[in-house]
Amino acid sequence: MDSNGDGIGDLRGILSKLDYLEWLGVDLLWLCPVFPSPNVDNGYDVSNYCDIGPEFGTLADFDLLLAELHRRGMRLMIDLVINHTSDRHPWFIESRSTRSSPRRNWYIWRDGRDGAPPNNWESIFLGPAWTRDDATGQYYLHLFSAHQPDLNWDNPEVRAALCSVACWWLARGVDGFRLDAITHLKKQPGLPDLPDPDGTGCVPSYEAHMNIPGVLDFVHEFARESFRRHDAIALGEANGVSSAQALEWVGTGRGPLDMILQFEHWTMWSSHPHDPLHVPTLRRILGKWQQALQGKGWNALYIENTELPRVISRWGDVGTPRNQSATALATMYFLMQGTPLIYQGQELGMANTTFHDLSVFNDVFSRNRIEQMRAAGQMDDEILAELALTSRDNARTPMPWSDAPQGGFTTGEPWLPLNPEYPAVNVASQQQDPGSVLAYYRKLIRLRRQEAPLIDGRYVEICKRNRRIYAYVREAADGSAIAVICNLSPHPASYRHREWILCHPDLLLSNLSVAPHDDTHSLRLRPFEARVYRVRRRTASD
Missing domain, CATH: 3.90.400.10 (Oligo-1,6-glucosidase; Domain 2)
Structure with missing residues (x-):
């Protein structure tokens, strides 16, 4: 939200929307970088770690936002970029x-x-x-833009300086950090060439700087010297960490972090952006993360972020049943064990935006991709077709608060054009609609808080062979259990009760109306239908 009409969202704008976040049920606000920056990479190129970028406000504005969040019983987590700085730092x-x-x-x-x-x-x-x-x-x-030179984490002076930065913000009262690109801090010793069988001369280098042995030593030291001295949250962006390695990072009493953002379900889309969702693969990936940390650590749950195009444009249906696919996908991930994250606009069911011209793209990766594809002889319409599906700008369009001009986001010219759907997809209209995606997210948050199995219950996968349904049970130690059953396809799908007994009076939540006795012996789920039941295990007497 922009508070001063310059077209850029700012801290006082966010402050003015805390009533909305509180109404929704949010209890932790994560801010992407608000430090001074040339904004080559939307703030992930920091030129001063201990100040606020003037376009976002002042330190006094930050302190006011923090105080108001704390007054409401909410917390604030800030994005800390410690792999690299701006070249203007x-x-x-x-x-x-x-x-x-x-x-x-x-x-x-x-x-x-x-x-x-x-x-x-x-x-x-x-x-x-x-x-x-x-x-x-x-x-x-520079592992990222040429304007983002990598810091040398092998230098203890660098590590000490960054610990001081974290401590400065903790002393100011922040409640934790999302640590950007945390697995890239350590580079392969000697910085060797990588195999280049095609003779391209420049090859993808992840294997030389992603989760290299020794990186955990850096993170342990950083944790010990900064946020572990406080009651602070530590969420790491952990590309390259597998579920088998997760306990080293977030294992209770063992790992340096509280949660990590794993990338495995992200890559299943980015490798094949034109393919529909393959439910068995998603079930396998998310299921193994649930099993790996069950009773031993904690998951970060997400299906959208600032790096990804909108989820219903990837895995849902932006046509007539938009609410169905948005709410089915939400139900699927939100009730697993872990902390669910909602990226701004996701709670409205926002889809990818519309791009008419290559000049509109703001994202540095998209601009580089345009140059690369043009150099390869591809036409602008081909490039536009790819980026319309893959660009990070899809998720970064301003938040639509109402159907007013510019979505009520600003009285000026927005830094990035609003999604043209904003007159129909906005906060004000959905707050008044009990059947909206926003209303459904509010129900999900309330349900998760009310039901103990959805916090501490173990994850038990059911309906394992179905190619359309993702279903699981959250079972508490006292035997109470809740089943989450989601058809993630645009086709009908069936689920027959076997090990677990469910019945209509125990239906806790659904994204479509369910008639009595429609679930007595089996479920016939409509496209993108989701249901949540209180269940019990079948016994011999049943």
């Missing part, structure tokens, strides 16, 4: 000033090879992961 400016700079070793500098970069690593944002600095004649490493 004073640390990097000093580092690049001369080879003898005291902060030279705060970043990763190397000589080139015959006019080429030090190795053949490709940046995550495409292109070489190295940029030559003319002033000193050396190259610096």
Whole structure:
């Protein structure tokens, strides 16, 4: 929400919407970076860790927001970007000033090879992961944009400085951190070339800097010297961590973090963006994460974030039954064991936006992809078709608060065009509609709080072979249990009761009306239908 008409959401804008968050049932607010930044990567290129970007407000505004959240019994988690800084950060400016700079070793500098970069690593944002600095004649490493030089975590001075940053915010009263790109802090020793069988000269380099042995030592130290000294939340973005490795990161009394954002269910879409949801694969991935941490750690549950296009455009149906697919997908993930995260607008069932021209794209990865595809000879309409499906800008359009001009988000020109659906898909209209996606999310939050099995109950997968239904039971130690049964396909699907008994009076939540006796012996689920029942195990007497 923009409070001053400059077209950019800000802290006072968020402050003005806390009544909405409280009404919805949110008890933790996670802010993407609000530090000073050139905004090459939407704030993930930080130029000052201990201040607020002027477009977002002031430290006084931040303190006011924090105090008001705490007054309401809510918490605030901020995004902390510690793998890299902006190239305009004073640390990097000093580092690049001369080879003898005291902060030279705060970043990763190397000589080139015959006019080429030090190795053949490709940046995550495409292109070489190295940029030559003319002033000193050396190259610096950047796993992301060239404007985001990587910090050298092997240097204890860097680690100490970043711990000080975290402690500064904790002393200010923040309740925790989402730690960006946490698995990339350690690079493969020696920064070797990677195999290049196709002779491209620049190859994807994840294997050289993602979850490399030694990275957990860095995270343990960071935890010990900062947030573990406080009652603080620590959520790590953990690309490359498998469910088998999860306990090392978040195991109770063992791991340095409280939760991690795993990437496995994300990659099942990004590898095949045109394919419909393959329910058995999703069930296998999410199920193994539930089993791996059951009673030993805690999951972070999500289906949308700032990196991903909208979920109903990926796995749902944006046609007539939009509410059905949005609420079915919500039910599926929200009632697993862990902390469910809702990305802004997800609770409205927002779909991907509409792009008419390549000049509209703001996301740095999308802009790099445009250059790459043009260089390969692809036409603009081909490029637009791909990015309309994959661009991160799909999820970053401003929040639609009403059907007023610019969705009530701003009185000025928004920094990114609103999704053109905002006159129909907005907060004000859905708050008045008991059948809306927003109303359903509110019910999910309330149900999760009211039912103990949905917090501590173990995850028991049911209906394991069905290719359309994702179903599981959350069973508490006292035997009380709740079944979550979701048809995640655009086709009808059937579920027959076997091990668990359910009946209509025990229906706790559904996204479509259910007639009495419609569930006596089996369920015939309509497309994208979801139901939640209180259940009990079948016994011999049954």
